[in-house]
Amino acid sequence: MAILLSTKLNAMEAWRDALLAEDPGLDIRMFPDAGDPADIEAAVVWTAHDLMELRRYPNLKLMVSMGAGVDHLTRPPGPPPGVPVARLKDARLTSGMAEFVLLNVMRFHRQDLEYRAQQAARIWNELPAPDTTKRRIGILGLGELGSAAARTLLPLGFPVMGWTRNPRQVEGVETFHGADGLDAMLRRTDILVCLLPLTPDTRGVVNARTLGLLPRGAFLINAARGGHVVDADLLAALDSGQVAGAALDVFEPEPLPTDHPYWGHPKVLVWPHAASITIPSSAAPQVVENLRRAREGRPLINLVDFTAGY
The missing domain is CATH 3.40.50.720 (NAD(P)-binding Rossmann-like Domain)
Known part of the structure; x- marks a missing residue:
C-alpha cells in the first residue's frame, strides 16, 4: 500500500x-x-x-x-x-486544546487584560479579587475537546455548563441542548468557550443575538472555527462593552488579513490557529x-x- x-x-x-x-x-x-x-x-x-x-x-x-x-x-x-x-x-491534541482553554479562562478570570493595560500605563492598582465559584463557564460543544476542557476547569471550582445539539451528560457539568437550552445557558455564561464542529447549523452561532444574551461584560474564547463567529457582531459587542474580551485562535479567512480590526483591538487576543497542533x-x-x-x-x-x- x-x-x-x-x-x-x-x-x-x-x-x-x-x-x-x-x-x-x-x-x-x-x-x-x-x-x-x-x-x-x-x-x-x-x-x-x-x-x-x-x-x-x-x-x-x-x-x-x-x-x-x-x-x-x-x-x-x-x-x-x-x-x-x-x-x-x-490524546495530545485533546490535552493541548484543554490547555488553551484553561490558559484563556484564567487570563480573563484573573483580570490579565486590565493588569496589562495598567502595566502599559505604569499604573499600580490592585483590582478586586475574583471569585472562581462565581465565574460561570459555558462550553459550546461537549465532544472530545469540549469534555476535556470541562474536566480541566471543574477541579478549580468553576461552575461549568455545556451545550450540545442533542442531550448529553458529562459528570460535573450542567448540560443544555437544543435552541431553548442554548439561550438558557448563554444567559448564565460569564466566559463562553466555542469548541463546536463547523456545520451549516453552527455557522454564525456567535452573533449579535447570542452575544446579547450573555451577561454584560462576558468573555469569548473561540478555538473551533472562524465561521462560528460573525466578526462584525463581535466587534460591535466588544466596542459597546457587552463583551469584555475575546481570545480567538481561528478565523475566516486564514491567515487573518493584516488589515483586520482584530489585530489591533485592545480587547482581542489573536493566535494563528495554534491552540492545539x-x-x-x-x-x-x-x-x-x-x-x-x-x-x-x-x-x-x-x-x-x-x-x-x-
Missing part, C-alpha cells in the same frame, strides 16, 4: 518519520512526488491539499485527516466519492492502525459522518 502524505512543508518530514517509526515497511510518497497515481491507496492529508487532486488516484481506499475538525473536507468538491474518511482523536509522533499509531485496517478490509476507526458534519 503506497501512502500519499500531504501537509504543510515544514511538517511533512516529521509526519513521514513518525509513520515510519510506527511501521518501517510503509511506502510513503510526499506530495507532489506521488509517483504512479495507481500506486496510491491511502492519503494522509491536511488543508494544504487540493481535494480535486485526490481524484487522480484510482485505487484510493482511505483518507485520513491530520486533525479533529473536518469542515475543510466538506467544501466542494469534497473527498472522492466512495472513499471513507477518518479523523484524529488524539497535532504532534505526529502521538498521532502516528492511530493513523497506522487505520492503514492496516484498510489493507486488511477490517472496520476503520474514527470515521467521519458527513451527514452530521463530524
Whole structure:
C-alpha cells in the first residue's frame, strides 16, 4: 500500500518519520512526488491539499485527516466519492486544546487584560479579587475537546455548563441542548468557550443575538472555527462593552488579513490557529492502525459522518 502524505512543508518530514517509526515497511510518497497515481491507496492529508487532486488516484481506499475538525473536507468538491474518511482523536491534541482553554479562562478570570493595560500605563492598582465559584463557564460543544476542557476547569471550582445539539451528560457539568437550552445557558455564561464542529447549523452561532444574551461584560474564547463567529457582531459587542474580551485562535479567512480590526483591538487576543497542533509522533499509531485496517478490509476507526458534519 503506497501512502500519499500531504501537509504543510515544514511538517511533512516529521509526519513521514513518525509513520515510519510506527511501521518501517510503509511506502510513503510526499506530495507532489506521488509517483504512479495507481500506486496510491491511502492519503494522509491536511488543508494544504487540493481535494480535486485526490481524484487522480484510482485505487484510493482511505483518507485520513491530520486533525479533529473536518469542515475543510466538506467544501466542494469534497473527498472522492466512495472513499471513507477518518479523523484524529488524539490524546495530545485533546490535552493541548484543554490547555488553551484553561490558559484563556484564567487570563480573563484573573483580570490579565486590565493588569496589562495598567502595566502599559505604569499604573499600580490592585483590582478586586475574583471569585472562581462565581465565574460561570459555558462550553459550546461537549465532544472530545469540549469534555476535556470541562474536566480541566471543574477541579478549580468553576461552575461549568455545556451545550450540545442533542442531550448529553458529562459528570460535573450542567448540560443544555437544543435552541431553548442554548439561550438558557448563554444567559448564565460569564466566559463562553466555542469548541463546536463547523456545520451549516453552527455557522454564525456567535452573533449579535447570542452575544446579547450573555451577561454584560462576558468573555469569548473561540478555538473551533472562524465561521462560528460573525466578526462584525463581535466587534460591535466588544466596542459597546457587552463583551469584555475575546481570545480567538481561528478565523475566516486564514491567515487573518493584516488589515483586520482584530489585530489591533485592545480587547482581542489573536493566535494563528495554534491552540492545539497535532504532534505526529502521538498521532502516528492511530493513523497506522487505520492503514492496516484498510489493507486488511477490517472496520476503520474514527470515521467521519458527513451527514452530521463530524
